[in-house]
Amino acid sequence: MKYVYIKTFGCQMNEHDSARMVSILKQFGFSCTNTPDEAHLILINTCSVRENPENKVYSLLGTLRPIKKKRPETVIAVCGCVAQQEGNHILEREPAVDIVIGPDHYFELPELIGRVQNGERICLTQRTYPKPPVFDFIPDEWLEKGHREGVKAYIAISKGCNNACSFCIVPRTRGREIYRTPENIQKEVTAVIAEGIREIWLLGQNVNAYKFRDDYRFVQLLSDVSNIKDVWRIRFTSPHPHDWNKELTDLIANRKNIARHIHLPLQSGSNRILKLMRRRHTIEQYIEHIEYLRSKVPKIEVSTDLIVGFPTETDEEFEETLKVVEQIKFSQIYPFKYSPRPGTYAEKLGDTVPRKTKEERLAQIIELQEKINQSSMKQLIGTEQEVLIEEKHPRDDNFWNGRTNSYRSITVLGKGLHIGDLIYGRVTGFRGHWLEAEYIRTIKISPLNKLSY
Template identity: 40%
Template sequence: MTKETKDFSKYFDFSGAKIISEDEQGKKIRIGGRDIHIMSEPNYRQEKQRGKEEVRVLYDQAVPEELRSLGNGKHYLIYTYGCQMNEHDTEVMKGMFEQMGYTATEDRNEADVILLNTCAIRENAEDKVFGELGHLKHLKTEKPGLILGVCGCMSQEESVVGRILQKHAFVDLIFGTHNIHRLPQLLSDALFSKEMVVEVWSKEGDIIENLPKKREGMRAWVNIMYGCDKFCTYCIVPYTRGKERSRRPEDVIAEVRELARQGYKEITLLGQNVNAYGKDFEDISYRFGDLMADIQKIAIPRIRFTTSHPRDFDDHLIEVLGRRGNLVEHIHLPVQSGSTEILKRMSRKYTRESYLELVRKIKAVIPDVVLTSDIIVGFPGETEEQFEDTLSLVREVGYDSAYTFIYSPRAGTPAAGMEDNVPMEVKKQRLRRLNDLIGELSRERNEQLRGQIVEVLVEGESKNNADVLSGRTRTNKLVHIEGPKEWIGQFIQVRVTEAQTWYIKAEPVHQQTAEAVS
């Protein structure tokens, strides 16, 4: 038994499995009559390592010619959980499916392949996935030829893969975040071998360029880097996404130029920590502020980015964002806690005071900036006084909105070994108090917009009323307006007429739309 298998056996009982073979291609085991080909498996120790191995950039990893008819006459369906990075990964997988001849469907009964692209950031995200697997088991029984796969961040966790092997052996395919480009080959293996195929790379490998993408709408995600090296004590992302690797600037800029040519109205630059972009370059001195300055010159009306780590948000980036133009006045700046002591236990590497100083610098250059954040309550050891520090920071910053969460321990992270000594009822009560404050601030900020004229990118019909259109301002505020469907995909000028807590209502200033000038 290999060292990796010994580590993995903490989460999977191999004693009930028959090992058929084991070689350099992996190992084959049999569980309850199901053959499983484990080509590679997740390993927390390897995922944590940050070696000096060269990260290559590969440009020729498209779908192999021999697999481009694999899905002719067949349908695929992908369920996506979690962050924008997962949404972007789904766009890539959709692109590969369609190069293989598959057609998208929203009907699971019609699908020949169903993938769950998963999130590992919180326990309830995992619960949703395993609940969905329970529902899909019945469909798999009725339709044995269905290929059912689990991919994304959950697949990078040893405990998750062990649980699937033991309790969900009807799954056909498991792969992780580092080998998405291997989907065609893995799918082919699962189809023709009739075995469960498991290939999860613990080391991040190379940067794969030129993969096909299927985007929808007028907004596009553009990945500028992968991974995270911060290792906040509560966070599983450095394990599931690997070390920080930046795409070459010329590749990012070429992709953005192509999106401009295709007529996209808005792009969002993505990374687990976009502010760290370029730190890993050894041949050039080029950071995130330089990239933003170059992309600003491209004719796309709006450019956003997410997510920022306050520690790497430098003065040059603030200066570039202050030039405005197509760089919007919205910054998502996760704080997680307002207590310096809790921030230290989280290993966030900044203090309450340094965060507030960063906010001051940003507001000095961009006075009308809209700031949003991520905040965790109930971190191990959090006292009432420390929670009050969070409330006071929220008031001082004046966030327009925030994603708020109760602390959720993730296996393999340092915080999972801390004493979780805040009672759940206290956590829930703190979350309610925080959400009440965020809601109050959001409503106040929206009220300040009453009577103002703002630019809205109309995105589509409102989810709750087909007679109402919805869109977003430059500062990412949700706007509801009444108007013709022809406005969808256009910029219009509107006057704010009513403020709600999480959205605003508005009326068009002119009956004709006007494209925004970048």
């Protein structure tokens, strides 16, 4: 038996890539292990969006050196955005590493392992995708071996990003956008539905920029996927406010299986900072999208990403962000302290906001969101929520964990449920960020349990 140990940093797209690589390696006799010591292959899937994950990668590589010394036949591979960005530099800096591969080369992994066993050290980061940018980067034979997590499947519809947000390294590491054909995407959705999966996640670095043709864009794709039989829920991440439009909102309003939650990154509440970030929209435009969305889909919840301490951000501009958070009342925020990424425009602006100020701003925004969250959780008590059951409670057979349609974590008290069931629960309270509910009735029984529905 051959073992692969895989450590993934960063975003959903990296999680998706890791799952793909595991399914490829399984075809070549590998099984997963949680122990790097017993692994024949150690894969580090890296992220360079923020400074911390990058530092973590180098310190993790340092801890792998003794394993390589003890068992030199262990193959160590670094992939993902840091690999794409740093290339050969990783091989030079870290002698324990055998392979450095960018995101375009994952399907070549088994062949590269063979070459390492013949004594090579390899760096493969050149772009391989052709123009024009429509290309089925997941070959047909791999469609049925994708990224699943319980009752959910993650399906990459595009890669790369054509934007140039000034703080972001993704356009450099992942390249320009490439879109799969709708046919190829729908084939994968149909395959996972046949397996019993009921929640589909459409993924892209800028998911709503998807464009197969001028007359076939993200909204048409989402509509087609939502029409596939037995797709109970669809989510998509991450959309960009600049590419959001009324047509997309209208589609969500008209399709029950498109989840009542969107994650729409805002980054800052100040128009001057948004401009410096090169986000291509104003705060007023963002609020207009949310207001229209809430007018059409009243129960929709919105979460967001925010950066605090962007270069030159003043106290007043940070206050503007707080005001917007207060006004919009997000269901969740993912705030980060700004850290410069080498080679970005923002790096040239200097890291002007002192670390202490960034930390204070971060604490302040988290505290505000906590208050908003407590109040919105209270308002949910007594409401009926559609819940997809994702797992049995680890300590009590009468409880089940899942997600509401609006993406809140929830524990449901109910007997005889199954993982994958779609049910209604009545919210009875909450603990921290988890809602608590009692079972009301089943909407659909999971086909994963081989029951008819």
